[in-house]
Amino acid sequence: MEDAAAISQQLRGLLEFLAGMFNADEALQEELKGTQGWINVTVGLRTADNTVRKAIAFRDGQVSVLDEIPADAHCTVVYNKPADIIEMLNASPDESYKMILKGRVRAEGNIMYMGLWNYLMNLVAGVEQQEAVDRQIEEHRQTKQVLSAGTCAGGRQERLARRKSRLTGEKSDPGVKYLHDPYFARYSLEDFPRLAALREELFSVNCEFTGEFGKLITDFHVENGYEVDRNGEPWDPLLRKGETMRYLLGNRKPLIRKRDLLGGTWTTNPVFGGVGRPYSEACHMWGELNTCSKREYEPYRITPESIKLFHKYVFPYWATRNIHELWKSEYNNPLPAQIHELFFAVFYWATVSQSENNPGFDKMLKLGTSGLVKKIEKELERDKGADTEKRHTLTGMKLCLQGVDAYAANLSRQALAETEEEADPARKEELLSIHRNLLKVPANPAKTLEEAVQSMTVTLVCLGWETMDASISLGRLDQVLQPYFEADMAKLSTQAARDKYTGRVIELIGCLYLFNASRLIIAANLGQWQNSGSAPNTCVTVGGITPDGKDAVNDMTYIILKVTELLALNHPNVHARYKPGLNSINYLKRVADVNYITCATPALHNDDAVINALSHHQGWALEDIRDYASTGCVEPSIPGKHAGTTSALEINLVAPFEMAMNNGLHPISNWRLGPQTGAIEDGHFTTFENFYTAFARQCEFIFEQAVTGNNQLGELFHRHHPHLLLSALTDGCIESGKEFLRGGAKYNSSGVSIIGLADVVDSLLVIKKLVFEEQAVTFKELKEAVDGNFAQNPALHALVNTRVSRFGSGDPVALNMARRVMGTVGDFFAGSRDYKGGMYTTGWWTMAHHVAYGRVTNALPSGRLAGEPFTPGLTPHPAASPSLLDNLRDVAQLDHKAMDNNIAFNVKIVPGADDSHAAVVDRMAGYMKTYCELGGMQLQFNVVNSDTLKDAMANPEHYRDLMVRISGYVAYFTGLHHELQLELVRRAEYKL
């Protein structure tokens, strides 16, 4: 108590100092003046037991300190213990996030106001805070130097050599009509100076947190209202969103990037920018406006004007209107929201976005906006008795399409205007061509490949502005573009003309890639624990089979693979489909070849397995399933037909396992959250089945919370941000008059990803074998050892590490346990319903959550120690077997039905120093082909060794574009969170 009293006093002193400064200092006073009036906020600070409690109130420019927290405080910081208050005040970013992750500090109330509080504190304590950041950067730098001492720097040269060496491939695919050397051995990036320059530019700048979107959307709503329209009448969000989109797209700045062949930019920064929606991803940035440019990971460029704009104008308007806050206010702070904010069990990505999908780009290319409007009007004409929802949905779609037209028209004018000032005749011609293309598309159907790519570009960014630019995927780009390629080629008569033209196509696709790579999702520092280094994950999918089951590999497949090789970007996220027995070995080898050259992309998907998994979905037509494409990390969705929102929920499977071990209590957060399913200490579990039942019940509890929360968020998104342009490009929405998030699409589902499979399976195997079968240890003894992080039980730790076969060892007992757990999870989700009337699909990929969730997890019976990362995706533990083939065979034998949202199976392979490029590719293709033939669903290789990774940690300047696959997404290694870098170094490494 004395402790509390002293800290209480200390805290009061601190707050009074702060208040005094704001009351006295003119510059600080100025920060409290918003564009729409004073920025007012009351913030409480207290310990969980309320022994320390204080508040600070900013009201009309006056700041005062209160001894009681008023009931109407905007937000309150709750500390576990008095000492945590002081520790948090002095913590570096990593230290403070570890405190948050461990539940030592949490926030109550409005998260955006919490950001405002951080913003205001930073104005006074910015220097000290930055010192803590710099201290952390320096500590990490030193750790990296120690780690890399004595490692070989050969990776630097080897990587360059890999890029220079080229294989040739014969033409052997029936769908390849024109290419005589499908591997394009003749081209390197130097042959495309335009692409080389655009790429170089991208790597030379930091992403800018831009203000245009925030300003425009706030302008619009300040002028026209949000909850009610300007006449004070209720405003149907379907119409409101349509009007908003028309305004945003019609008023955004039309820009053409220097040297680009395509008109349009993602943001006002043509090279690299983030949109920053104040109602979703950017709502967490208030507290970091002044620090994000100096942070350790992915620092943003932000102008002083933008900081002022967001702080004084944009954020105050959205403080109570952001999705996260609306979830809490409209649903009365539901249990799922409370779980979300503690970061240990479920991450509800739907608080940010609903956008992991494959829109029907082919519809835009075939019909244009004019054709789509006609289709909409025809439907309104046909269905005279349409209800209000349908009429408003369709009207909203039209408004969005008008916005698209307005943006394209502005771009076209801009291109023409730039022509007049352009001195270089070649560039002048390119600008004229951009101008002409944009006069035609996307308003009208595309006739040439260039028009098609221009149309896709404009559509992509408009969809991004409408939804949120995470994972709006380009679908089967080779299938969509091949008809235009063939039509263009047919017009050329000589081989020389055709060769020249394919070079031009490589440039065009390269420009599309670079346009797509010109944006990031604005993310707060905490995001680095969840998806460090992740791009917005627009996916491109190639290869596989056509809807009627034929070989789909074509000329564009190889052109896209060539661009993937040349640009070696982490974005788009490239996926290669492979149909065993049908797609050629030349194609598979080319996929392996590009993977080898780029170290990390593309990922491989087995058509047989994915199609089999999706075939369990009732009512899904086989020809549609065969048309699947990846989105997000690895998830399959049906382009233009499917509202899949595939990464809605990211669930820690180890949390329910730990709750089963602790009778419903989650240990690190110390929250008695789950049902009481039996205490190990009281001898409640007499058989393994007893315990498994407890685990299954805890899973069910967590999964129910996940589904409930996601369904709330889905309804909420529909009510506030319906996706109307996306609806216009999705089969079923026009006909049904129901928007994308309301179940209008032909197919509906929501996707889940499960984190920690191998760790849970291995732990269950230990309990089954050592406790119940061999009785080598009692359950109570095992639990005590686990609770004590095995510190007192090295022999037991050794025993669990060596005597129990793990998943991935080839032992059928272990494999069956994995199948059983996956069945338990998969059955639950297949039987759940989402807000769109679809089912939930189950996936086993982990973003960077295997590191973040590992941090908040105690030791496990598997022998994994407290705080250590889980294995990524559903990759077996490195100690499961010395033979990669055991891993491959086990993963290949899992049940497709329980992984209909796909898996991420990461394998790190390292070629020997003497292995030739061709030999490496042959071996990789050998693994890929066999794994697919055995039934494996997905496989992704990181072709890089630990020495290179260590060298890159210590000498990032030599490796700025070194790519690695995390779990589904691809990142630049040197920009990754420190702990994620260490996890990658630790991964099992197989010599190739």
Next chain:
Amino acid sequence: MSKKPLILDIKGNSLDDGPGIRSVVFFKGCPLSCRWCHNPESKSPRLEILFDAAKCVACGACAWVCPRGALSAENPFFVDRDRCELCMACAGVCPSGALSPAGRRMEQAEIMEKVLRDKPFYDNSGGGVTFSGGEPTLFMPFLAGLLKNLKEKGVHTLIETCGLFNLDRFKALVLPFISTIYFDLKLVDPGAHQEYCGAGNNRILENLARLHTLSRGGRFEIIPRLPLVPGITALGENLAAAAEYLSAHRITRLNLLPYNPLWIEKLTKLGLKNPYPAEHPLMNWLPQEEMEKCKALFSRYGIH
């Protein structure tokens, strides 16, 4: 010689012991005793016990169950091998695997089951199964049973041999089922061979020559291998003699194997002292430029 060998290990996903993706079956026991043997635990055909100090967690369980009192941290290499009767009770209770048996009797069926699991990978990579050791031809009938079975299933077979065997038996039992032979040619001088490998080399050289002649029929291939051991085999004189021998028999292929000192760490697990000081050539990797020089020497004879 017992008919069933002890198997040291079956290594999956091997990429260094023949073409493609392979499994390698290691037999225990060898008629030679090369000083630099990379698998010292494979020399004796008898069961042995291994102790890995790095894995030991000092729980004391082993000493508790040992009926002979042979285990103690006081012993120079933990196991008193004079007392130990190889009952393996300790290995059974050791939680960390620090104590383990070197070698296990395996039935042919068990070996077949293990290696055939990976057949799809052999098929897609041009790989197969390699028999190594030790010396697999010490157990010809057993080896032949495995080879025959694999050949019938269409699996590529390879043996790595020291070459010291009865050729007539080899031709009758083993050769019909072999795809490739990796045949060691270590030292050409008989005296040196006797000194460093513990046996003469007349029969080895003769077997190599005769098998090479037979291989001209195209039913199998034979590739000689020469381990480049510093100060022993990687000497100009020996290499020149090897080159002369090979060209005399019109053999144009040779795999040179660079030396590495990793085997020395295994000695202590067997209770043996490392006899070499740190600066001894056998304690170090063969330098890359040395390897290049050796390669160049053979190229001058048209051997690659």
